[in-house]
Amino acid sequence: MIRTFFLYVEEDSPLINIHPVLKISLLLVVNIEAWIIESPLVLTLIVVGLLISFKVFKVPLSRIAKFLSFAVIIVQAVMLSYLLGSTIPGNIILWVSPWDTYVSDMTLLYAFTMVLRFLVMLIGSTLILAVMRDVDITYGLVYMKVPFSIAFMASLAFRMASIFLNDYFKVKDAMVLRGTNFSSVNIFQKARRYSKLAVPLMVLGVRRMIELTYILEVKCLNFKKKRTYLYRFPLRISDKVILLIVAFLIILSIVAKVSLRILSFPGWPFT
Amino acid sequence: MTCAVKVKNLWWKYEASRNWVLKEISIEVKQGEFIGIIGPSGAGKTTLCLCIAGIIPNAIKGTMRGKVKVFGKDTKTSSLSEIMKSVGIVFQDPDIQFVTMRVMDEVAFTLENLGVPRDEMIKKINRALTLVGMKNLKFKNPLELSGGQKQRVAIASMIARQPKIMILDEPTSDLDPQGKQEVYSVLHKLKDKENLTVILVSHDIEELAKYADRIIFIKEGKIVKTGSPKEIFTDSDGVPLPQVTELYYKMLKAKGANFCKNGVPLTVEDLLALIGRVKAKNLRSVYNADVDVRETVISLEKVFYRYPDGTEAIRGINLEVRRGEFLTIIGPNGSGKTTLLKLMVGLLKPTRGTVKLFGVDTRKVNISDVAFKVGFVYQNPDHQLFCNTVYEECAYALRNANFDEQEIQKRIEEALRSVGLLEVKNTPPYFLSKGERQRLAVATVLVMKPEVIIVDEPTTGQDYGQSRYIMNMLKSLNESGKTIIVVTHNMRLVAEYAKRVVILMGGKVIADGPVRDVIGNVKLLEEVSLNPPQVTLLTLRLFGIPALTVDEALSLMVT
Numbered sequence: 001m002i003r004t005f006f007l008y009v010e011e012d013s014p015l016i017n018i019h020p021v022l023k024i025s026l027l028l029v030v031n032i033e034a035w036i037i038e039s040p041l042v043l044t045l046i047v048v049g050l051l052i053s054f055k056v057f058k059v060p061l062s063r064i065a066k067f068l069s070f071a072v073i074i075v076q077a078v079m080l081s082y083l084l085g086s087t088i089p090g091n092i093i094l095w096v097s098p099w100d101t102y103v104s105d106m107t108l109l110y111a112f113t114m115v116l117r118f119l120v121m122l123i124g125s126t127l128i129l130a131v132m133r134d135v136d137i138t139y140g141l142v143y144m145k146v147p148f149s150i151a152f153m154a155s156l157a158f159r160m161a162s163i164f165l166n167d168y169f170k171v172k173d174a175m176v177l178r179g180t181n182f183s184s185v186n187i188f189q190k191a192r193r194y195s196k197l198a199v200p201l202m203v204l205g206v207r208r209m210i211e212l213t214y215i216l217e218v219k220c221l222n223f224k225k226k227r228t229y230l231y232r233f234p235l236r237i238s239d240k241v242i243l244l245i246v247a248f249l250i251i252l253s254i255v256a257k258v259s260l261r262i263l264s265f266p267g268w269p270f271t
Numbered sequence: 272m273t274c275a276v277k278v279k280n281l282w283w284k285y286e287a288s289r290n291w292v293l294k295e296i297s298i299e300v301k302q303g304e305f306i307g308i309i310g311p312s313g314a315g316k317t318t319l320c321l322c323i324a325g326i327i328p329n330a331i332k333g334t335m336r337g338k339v340k341v342f343g344k345d346t347k348t349s350s351l352s353e354i355m356k357s358v359g360i361v362f363q364d365p366d367i368q369f370v371t372m373r374v375m376d377e378v379a380f381t382l383e384n385l386g387v388p389r390d391e392m393i394k395k396i397n398r399a400l401t402l403v404g405m406k407n408l409k410f411k412n413p414l415e416l417s418g419g420q421k422q423r424v425a426i427a428s429m430i431a432r433q434p435k436i437m438i439l440d441e442p443t444s445d446l447d448p449q450g451k452q453e454v455y456s457v458l459h460k461l462k463d464k465e466n467l468t469v470i471l472v473s474h475d476i477e478e479l480a481k482y483a484d485r486i487i488f489i490k491e492g493k494i495v496k497t498g499s500p501k502e503i504f505t506d507s508d509g510v511p512l513p514q515v516t517e518l519y520y521k522m523l524k525a526k527g528a529n530f531c532k533n534g535v536p537l538t539v540e541d542l543l544a545l546i547g548r549v550k551a552k553n554l555r556s557v558y559n560a561d562v563d564v565r566e567t568v569i570s571l572e573k574v575f576y577r578y579p580d581g582t583e584a585i586r587g588i589n590l591e592v593r594r595g596e597f598l599t600i601i602g603p604n605g606s607g608k609t610t611l612l613k614l615m616v617g618l619l620k621p622t623r624g625t626v627k628l629f630g631v632d633t634r635k636v637n638i639s640d641v642a643f644k645v646g647f648v649y650q651n652p653d654h655q656l657f658c659n660t661v662y663e664e665c666a667y668a669l670r671n672a673n674f675d676e677q678e679i680q681k682r683i684e685e686a687l688r689s690v691g692l693l694e695v696k697n698t699p700p701y702f703l704s705k706g707e708r709q710r711l712a713v714a715t716v717l718v719m720k721p722e723v724i725i726v727d728e729p730t731t732g733q734d735y736g737q738s739r740y741i742m743n744m745l746k747s748l749n750e751s752g753k754t755i756i757v758v759t760h761n762m763r764l765v766a767e768y769a770k771r772v773v774i775l776m777g778g779k780v781i782a783d784g785p786v787r788d789v790i791g792n793v794k795l796l797e798e799v800s801l802n803p804p805q806v807t808l809l810t811l812r813l814f815g816i817p818a819l820t821v822d823e824a825l826s827l828m829v830t
Contacts, residue, residue: 003372003412007579134372156370163366166414167654173618174655178668178715179642200657203701207653211367214326217351218360219370219428224352225386230379230393 005158006063006130013058015131019239020140023132025246030124034117036253038265040109043116050123059130064123071122075115082111113265134159139233148227156212164205171200273342275436275468276300276323281337283318283327292318294492296337302435303466305459307473307483307500309511311734312706315492316472317363320438322346323470325354341436359429360438363732365421365445366414368428374400374416375409378428385432399431402457417605422446426454430461436468437461443475444732447603447760449800451475455482474734477513477805480504480537501534511735514763514805515542518821522546522828539809546828565594567630568723568754569615569645574624576610576778584610586778587624592756594722597749599765599786600758602775603800608758609650611775612725615756616647629722642668646716650728652708656700661692661711664700665718679718686717690744706737713744723754730761742768763804766790766819774799791817 001008090104134155141151281296325346403423536542576585617633690710730738772789774782810818818824
C-alpha cells in the first residue's frame with residue numbers, strides 16, 4: 001500500500017506509477033472539462049465513467065464518502081440558488097417568486113447540470129488525488145518548469161490541508177466528548193456548533209505557519225546552491241502518448257462546444 | 272578546542288512582550304561538548320535555542336542586546352542560511368517539522384536543498400535512519416507514526432546533513448524510556464565520533480546527568496547555575512535532582528552522617544559505591560496491597576482495532592477497569608496506548624470484540640451522551656480549547672447539557688480552584704502557558720463531574736514541578752472516588768502515583784497488576800523498552816524489594 005493525499009492505495013494501481021506531470025495534467029483536465037462541457041447527458045456519462053474508473057484503477061470508492069456531507073451541502077446550495085434566483089427561459093412549471101424569478105423545466109435541467117459539473121470535479125479530483133503524493137506535485141510542477149519554491153508551496157498546501165483535517169477531527173472529537181451533538185440538530189444549530197471549531201483551528205493554524213517558517217529556514221529551503229532530487233521520474237513513451245491524448249481531448253472538447261455545439265447546454269445562450 | 276558557540280551578555284525581548292525573556296546570558300560552548308539546558312517551563316530555554324540557531328533575530332522580531340557567535344559568525348550580521356550550514360535544530364513538536372509525506376523524503380528534504388548528489392544522499396538517509404532505528408519505517412507517513420517515532424524522524428532529518436552543532440529542544444519528551452536512551456546514546460556517539468556539539472534542552476535530568484558534559488540551569492530568563500552534572504546536582508537550590516541524588520541528600524539529612532566520599536551520586540551504581548552494603552528495615556512496610564472488588568466501569572472483551580491503512584493497533588485485548596482505580600497504561604511508542612483510550616471512550620469502535628462503558632456497548636451509545644460519565648483529556652490541550660475565556664471554556668459542556676447558570680458558576684469555581692486557575696477565569700485560554708492550558712483542559716472535564724477521567728500523556732513537555740502538580744491533582748480526584756486512567760511514559764510518576772499498571776506491547780496487554788509487582792519486574796520492563804525508576808532498581812539490588820518513591824527507599828535504609 002502506498003500513502004497518498006487520501007489515505008492508502010494499492011501499489012499495483014495503474015494510476016499510481018504514471019508520471020507526476022501526467023497526474024497534474026489529469027487533475028487539471030478533469031476540472032477544465034467540467035467547465036467546458038454543459039451537456040447533461042455527456043456529464044452524466046463522465047460521472048458514470050469516473051465511478052467505474054475507481055474500480056479499474058483500484059482506488060477504494062470510499063474515498064468519496066469523506067466528502068459526501070460536503071457534496072450534499074453544495075448540491076443543496078446549487079439547487080436552492082437556481083430555484084430561488086434564476087430566470088432561465090422554458091416552460092414555467094413550478095413557481096414564480098415575488099421578485100420575478102421562476103422555475104422552468106430548463107431551470108431544473110440547468111441546476112442538475114451544475115450539480116453534475118460539480119460532481120465531475122469532485123469525483124475526478126478525488127480519483128486523481130487518491131493516487132497522488134506530495135512529490136507528484138513538486139516533481140510534476142518542477143518538470144513543467146515551475147520554480148521549486150512555488151512547486152513546493154503548492155504541495156505544502158495539500159499537505160497542510162491534511163494536517164488541518166487531522167486537527168479538525170481531533171477538535172471535533174473533543175467537542176463531542178464535551179457533550180456537543182452534531183448529528184441530531186437543525187442546520188442553524190449545526191452551523192453554530194461548527195463555528196466553534198474555527199477558534200482552535202485558527203490558533204493551531206497560525207502557530208503551525210509561524211513555526212513552519214522557521215522549519216523551512218532550518219531545512220535550508222533558501223539555500224543558494226542548486227537543488228538535487230532524491231527521485232527520478234523519466235517520462236516514458238506511454239506517458240507521452242497519454243499526455244498527447246489528454247491535450248487532444250481538451251482541444252476536441254473546445255472545438256465540439258464552440259463550433260459543433262455538441263457539448264453545449266440545450267438552448268444556450270438563453271434569450 | 273575551538274569555540275563553537277559564544278553568547279555574551281545576551282538580552283532578548285519579543286516584539287509583543289513587555290518583559291525580557293532572556294537576561295544577561297553568557298555561555299561559551301566548545302566544539303564537541305554535550306550541553307544540557309534545564310529549567311522550569313517558561314524559563315527561556317527554547318528562546319535561547321532560537322538565539323543560538325540564529326532564528327532570533329533573523330526570523331523573529333524583537334529587541335536584542337549582546338552578541339551570539341556561532342563558529343565566529345555573529346548571528347545578527349550573518350544570514351540564516353549561512354548559520355544553518357553548521358547548525359541543525361530539532362524542535363519540540365515534531366508534527367510541525369514534517370514537510371513531506373514519507374519518512375525517507377523528510378530526511379532527504381534538507382539534503383536535496385543543500386544540493387547533495389543523489390547517491391551520497393541515499394547513503395546519508397540510510398545511515399541517519401539506521402542510527403535512530405527507523406529504517407524499517409522509511410515509507411511510512413511521518414504524521415501516522417507514534418509520538419516517539421516522529422521525534423526520531425525529526426532527529427534523523429538533522430543528523431543526515433551532519434551539522435557541526437545540533438540543537439535539540441526537548442526532543443525526547445514524547446519518547447518511551449528506551450527510546451530516550453537510544454536518542455541520547457546516538458547523540459553521544461555522534462559527539463564522540465564526529466566531534467558534534469550537542470545543545471539539548473530536556474527535563475530528563477537522569478539522562479542528562481549520564482551524558483552531558485555540562486548542564487546549564489535557567490530560571491526566569493537567567494542562568495542560575497552552570498557546571499558538570501556532579502557540580503550542578505550538589506544541592507537543591509531549585510535544580511531538579513535525579514532520584515538517587517535526592518535520596519542521597521535525604522539520607523544525609525536523616526542520618527546526619529557524612530559519607531560524601533566521592534562526590535554526588537548520579538546513578539544507581541554511584542550510590543551503591545558510596546553507601547556500600549546496607550541492611551533493610553521495615554521490609555514489610557512497603558507492601559500494602561488492597562483487594563479491589565468494586566464494580567466494573569469499563570470492560571474490553573477480545574477487542575481488536577485496525578486502522579484504515581491496515582495497521583492492527585489493538586489485538587485481542589481483555590481488560591476491566593473498576594470504580595475508584597488509578598490505572599496507568601504504559602508501553603513503548605506505537606504500542607497502541609492512545610488507540611486503547613479512544614476505544615474506551617467510544618471515539619473509536621472496535622473492529623472486533625466489545626467495549627462496554629458502564630455495561631453498555633460503545634457501538635450503541637452516542638458519545639456526547641456519555642460525556643458526563645467519562646471525561647477525556649487530550650495530550651495536546653490546544654485540541655480541546657475553543658472558547659473565548661477560561662470561564663466560557665469550562666461552561667461549554669454544562670451549557671450543552673442545559674444546566675442553570677447558578678450551578679454552572681458553582682461547578683466552574685470548584686473546578687478552577689482545584690486546578691489553580693480561578694484567578695485567570697476571564698483570560699483567553701490561548702494566553703495561558705502550556706502547563707496552565709493542560710490544567711484548564713482537565714478543568715473542562717472536571718466541571719462535568721465524570722465518574723471516569725482518562726488522561727493521555729498529561730506530563731509531556733512539562734517540567735517536573737508541573738508534572739507533579741497535575742499528578743497530585745489526579746491523585747486527589749482519585750481519592751475523592753473518581754476512576755483515573757492515565758497514559759504516560761514517565762516511570763517515576765507511574766511508580767509514585769499509580770495503583771495498577773497495564774503494559775501494552777504490539778497492541779496486546781502483556782502485564783496487568785499492582786504497580787509494585789509490575790514496576791518491580793525489571794526483566795519484563797526491559798523486554799518492553801521501559802526502565803524502572805532509579806530508587807526501584809536500587810532497592811531491588813540492595814534488598815530485593817522494589818521501592819516506588821524516594822521516601823519509601825529512605826524508609827528502608829539503615830546505614
